[in-house]
Amino acid sequence: AQKITQTQPGMFVQEKEAVTLDCTYDTSDPSYGLFWYKQPSSGEMIFLIYQGSYDQQNATEGRYSLNFQKARKSANLVISASQLGDSAMYFCAMSPTGFQKLVFGTGTRLLVSP
Amino acid sequence: DSGVTQTPKHLITATGQRVTLRCSPRSGDLSVYWYQQSLDQGLQFLIQYYNGEERAKGNILERFSAQQFPDLHSELNLSSLELGDSALYFCASAAGIGSFELNNEQFFGPGTRLTVL
Helix, strand or coil: CCEEECCCCEEEEECCCCEEECCEEECCCCCCEEEEEEECCCCCCEEEEEEECCCCCCCEECCEEEEEECCCCEEEEEECCCCHHHCEEEEEEEECCCCCCCEECCCEEEEEEC | CCCCEEECCEEEECCCCCEEEEEECCCCCCEEEEEEEECCCEEEEEEEEECCEEEEECCCCCCEEEEECCCCCEEEEECCCCHHHCEEEEEEEECCCCCHHHCCCCEECCCEEEEEC
């Protein structure tokens, strides 16, 4: 079975600083995908970034980057130059072989202060 | 805007009742996924359809059922509702069944918030 662990229930960061949200995963699948989603207070789920297990380089999407350490089974999200609009819940998720479902972690609530 | 639409946005009903949640995937997406988000269970995968056929099942109760129609929209039917069914129900769509080469991320709709009183 697959499992995602997010150990930080809440994180605080000041505007313009960088922040790292932790995610570790457990799977026996030889290949898998890792995702981060953002959920603002309005409730929608917004896709941020994807990392494939065989990707050699860490994924980046604008201010988001994924620090993928396969041996440690970690897929931390780094947000650079935080903005007030980054305040939200952030979910790490993985898809086992076949992309048939997403398995989510419990989420980290990020609060960005002025 | 993800391109995935869900109706209704909010639904309030009583225990024992039956409701239908509707989802229209992004144009061209063949896969539809249903997820439930509740305070005690978190985000859980319920069921997946691909081009009209059921492809995978997760923690979906027997009281719940779903289908995907020829025009690719999907409906999630919840019956004999209980207080514990109160949750945010998401539909997500993706291009195919799954292909790592294609970076097959799922795009979520805005969700239907179900309240069972």
